[in-house]
Amino acid sequence: MTGRRPADPTITWSTFSEGLWQNNPVFVMLLGMCPVLAVTNSAINALAMGLATTFVLLASGALVSLIRNLVPRQVRIATYIIIIATFVTMVDYAIQAISLELYNALGAFIQLIVVNCIILGRAEAFASRHRPLKAVTNALGMGAGFTFALLCLGSVREILGAGSLFGVDLFGPRYEPWVVMILPPGGFIVLGAWLLLFEWLKQRHRVPGKAATAQERT
Secondary structure, eight states: OOOOOOOOOOOOHHHHHTTTTTTOTTTTSOOOHHHHHHSTTSHHHHHHHHHHHHHHHHHHHHHHHHTTTTSOGGGHHHHHHHHHHHHHHHHHHHHHHHOHHHHHHHGGGTGGGGGOHHHHHHHHHTGGGSOHHHHHHHHHHHHHHHHHHHHHHHHHHHHHHHSEETTEESSOTTOOOOGGGGSHHHHHHHHHHHHHHHHHHHHHHHHHHHHHHHHHHO
16 A cells, blocks of 8 residues: 555646646656657657657556555556556557558657656656546646647648648748758757747746736735
């Protein structure tokens, strides 16, 4: 038995939205950088990786929460990894069956979902301490935030690097693609730009709150 006291079972909007804004896995916590940089050379690859990761987050979070009081503390991490690896294997075979081209494009990064810090971190820090519904709600928010971040990078890189979005041509034959955007350096450039924008939006959101607090004190 883990011997942990049960956490607050109340589900609020912040339970879901935490992963979208306050603790976005990519733009705030900078987790899962390998797939973020490697598979976002197109929007479809980004969406597929985001959905695959979201499924593993949901399924593993629900199962970890269900068995949280049955797993001895000493083997909890090993147990979580086995659970995560099981669902990753399911996703791996599913993508291979649906589209071999997509499977080859994502490459080994499907299997590497097993070691994605987002998933193991949610299992240990949240799912193992909360009831299934709350764990699933939080996992869904984290998965949505991760998918959103991947789409932000994948869309920009595909539009600039190939002149298309989800394979649909946008600018016609006269457009000269920025080839660097679909290469590894393009991933770092676009990620840096999104991080800068995200931080600027956070700072802009904080300033009115600080000003209001200062006025109240005076």
